[in-house]
Amino acid sequence: MRSQRLSYLCLLGCALLCLSVAANGGEEDLLQKIGAKQVKEKKKAPPFCLEDLSGKKVELKQFKGKVVFLNFWATWCGPCKEEMPSMEALHQQFREKGFVFLTISVDYEGLKPVKEFIEKHRYTFPVLLDPKCDTLDPFEVKGIPTTFIIDKSGRMRGKVVSGRDWKSSDVIQLLNLLIQEKG
Numbered sequence: 001m002r003s004q005r006l007s008y009l010c011l012l013g014c015a016l017l018c019l020s021v022a023a024n025g026g027e028e029d030l031l032q033k034i035g036a037k038q039v040k041e042k043k044k045a046p047p048f049c050l051e052d053l054s055g056k057k058v059e060l061k062q063f064k065g066k067v068v069f070l071n072f073w074a075t076w077c078g079p080c081k082e083e084m085p086s087m088e089a090l091h092q093q094f095r096e097k098g099f100v101f102l103t104i105s106v107d108y109e110g111l112k113p114v115k116e117f118i119e120k121h122r123y124t125f126p127v128l129l130d131p132k133c134d135t136l137d138p139f140e141v142k143g144i145p146t147t148f149i150i151d152k153s154g155r156m157r158g159k160v161v162s163g164r165d166w167k168s169s170d171v172i173q174l175l176n177l178l179i180q181e182k183g
Helices: 002-033 078-094 111-121 169-180
Strands: 049-052 057-059 067-073 099-105 127-129 146-150 156-161
Touching (some): 002 156, 002 169, 067 169, 078 099, 146 169
Antiparallel strands (some): 049 057, 067 146
16 A cells, blocks of 8 residues: 555656646747747836827736737738737637737737727727837837737747637637746
8 A cells, every 4th residue: 555655656656747848848839839939038018108008008018927929910911800809819819818919019000909809809909009110129020910919028939920720729828827827
């Protein structure tokens, strides 16, 4: 009986060690699977303050302690429009789980075309306006859509250039992994 318990405890310990190793290597693998580039040195996301569609000012720093999905897009961008239904699904799935979904429109014409587009498609995720494109350089965005995954400490963990299916199981696993991390 005692040797059975010892064997069980050894087996349990090995299983926990394997899970720990898998979890530590999991982020890099999941980033790679979704086509994201890992941000080296996990540098801090640049600060910004932008208005949303209702004119309310939103700052990135107000979301410290939450995982942030930050997407740059425009109404005239084909790949941006293609990924939006999956972004809406992701927003709905994670909106009450320590996760913040933000998009930044870089439409030069500002509020009117963006608000019309969002209302027409009935998207509910938050949209911030940057018609002067002031946020592109600090985030080193060279084209849209570009998405950043930012951890609870405000560090950029992954960068995705071009559209994606954001409701894939790999994206969901990655977000769950980051949400469960201690901040």
